[in-house]
Amino acid sequence: MSDVLEFADVTLVRSGNRLLDGINWRVSEGERWVILGPNGAGKTTLLQIAATNMHPTSGYVSVLGEVLGGVDVFELRPRIGLTSAALAERIRGSEWVLDVVRTAAYGVLGTWRESYEDLDDSRALGLLVRLGIAHLAGRTFGTLSEGERKRTQIARAMMSDPELLLLDEPTAGLDLGGRETLVAALSEIAADPVSPTTVLVTHHVEEIPAGITHAMLLRSGRVVASGPIGQTLTPDNLAACFGVSLDISHQNGRWSARASARNGG
């Protein structure tokens, strides 16, 4: 299988700080990755490089077979779907949900000037159905709950039929019902063989959808552990990543973690 992402000794320095430090990482076609790590670990920075929005200070990065630095990123970006808090903030509250999704076909936010093909309409609607929010197509983005907004953003990220889907904390800030609905939708996407290669960022193991195949644990810009998820999410690796002893369990494809008695509790 071909590499969708390849990072070799990638370092990113900002204001004298090493946000990423010597990252080596390979993602092959069809894999579904979770990036786990505490706040400030460098997860968003890593995803921004994969999205071609940031360039490393040193090291080698290839995305979808193209070497970063040697390729026109504007040709690469339509092949990548991204959701992030920063992108969400740019969506106007007055925008129709269907428009939020279908304007992604043009790689723009906002509805001005484009004329839409019927094909785009049906694809956008199909994605809303897939994310369980078809009934919201005629609502404006500003009237949605946080969970509905997250699902709208994921539909938008998938609109251009990307080869790589990057989701930065898609379940952050949701209540339990919202989280579970979204994790279920993400599990369905992960299980579907036609879905793009996916990298999802979170700092809670409870938010890992079933169907995730690989994990990378990140702390202070460095890889603590990386590989097939079953071998990577071990108590020792999680302790090294989050700085507390954790017991971890895995049931029906989902993970949970809690402080272990070893912490002296």
Ligand SMILES: Nc1ncnc2c1ncn2[C@@H]1O[C@H](COP(=O)(O)OP(=O)(O)O)[C@@H](O)[C@H]1O
């Ligand atoms: N432009 C910048 N200059 C200096 N430090 C930054 C800059 N952007 C982010 N950081 C710092 O880099 C670290 C990693 O940030 P980030 O990738 O957002 O972490 P995460 O997504 O894992 O919470 C944080 O400590 C953050 O404060």
Ligand SMILES: [Mg+2]
């Ligand atoms: Mg982040």
